[in-house]
Amino acid sequence: MLKVGVFGAGHLGKIHIQQWLEIPGIILVGFFDPNDDNAASAITQYQVKRYTNAEELIAASDALDIVTNTTSHFDIAKGCLLQSRHLFIEKPMTHTMEEARELVKLVSEANVKCQVGHVERYNPAMLALRHRKLEPMFIETHRLAQFNPRGTDVAVILDLMIHDIDIILHLVKSPVRRISASGVAVISDTADIANARIEFDNGCVANLTASRISLKKMRKMRLFQKDAYIGIDFLDKKTEIIRLKAEDEARGFFDFPIEIGEGKQKTISVETPDIRQVNAIKEELADFALSVLQDKPVTVSVYDGLHAMDVAHQILQKMIVQMNPERGDKEQVM
Known part of the structure; x- marks a missing residue:
């Protein structure tokens, strides 16, 4: 049995708590969330124990699941890794690139399993292609969402587009040659709609669009390769x-x-x-647990998370230059 603790009982945190309760071989020891309203809701819905001391939750667990605001990911993860606990951490795995690089180092030193929550890898529409030979040379993605203030603590690149960045980097086994991007801040202080073009050394080109101010939802990816076209609808599966x-x-x-x-x-x-209709979040959590219990590599490693963040931050820097040409070269992306 694997004893799991959860950091965060907000909207997504409660979804994770529910899924952990349904995964065989798991003992959910409890959760930590300083917000009393979040905690009361989780206790009422799932009858799980609330820890008011983070260190006590870490001590009681074999593995921790971090589902908090991105800005708090690194400090929580560091506390877990210094105690050699296995770790599942939501995307983006940290707030800054400096934190991401330090996290990779800490995971290596702790010699534990650490998986990043790029959940679209487990989308049923994506899983249907698991055994197909995919060698795309042109990729087009559209990830559009209706406005939700809950996601505005990070730019739309790190909130939405990073899902597609991760999948593209997973499919295209080639170094990135060039990135160009543009964006517009409509409602929040950072870009709410963005477009990026990623060119790879092998000639593949990816064109990505992400928006969090759309009237309708869309999560589609189109792959074009020699003799084939593959359409993936992540929303309708x-x-x-x-x-x-x-x-x-x-x-x-x-x-x-x-x-x-x-x-x-x-x-x-x-x-x-x-299409095998599965719950993608439950699939990724169960897969992580299996990696720990059977001592096998995780599906989405911290190196994958770092690579996706690196490309996302390059896109952010290109957007800063485009949106603020007079100070883009001086501003640092956090």
């Missing part, structure tokens, strides 16, 4: 694969021919893979 079939492949019922000139034909295959 649907995946579509359209590809050119090899000449020796049998034609299916939903396939159709196209003329490509000079009397030649190619066969287009349209496929919608079976």
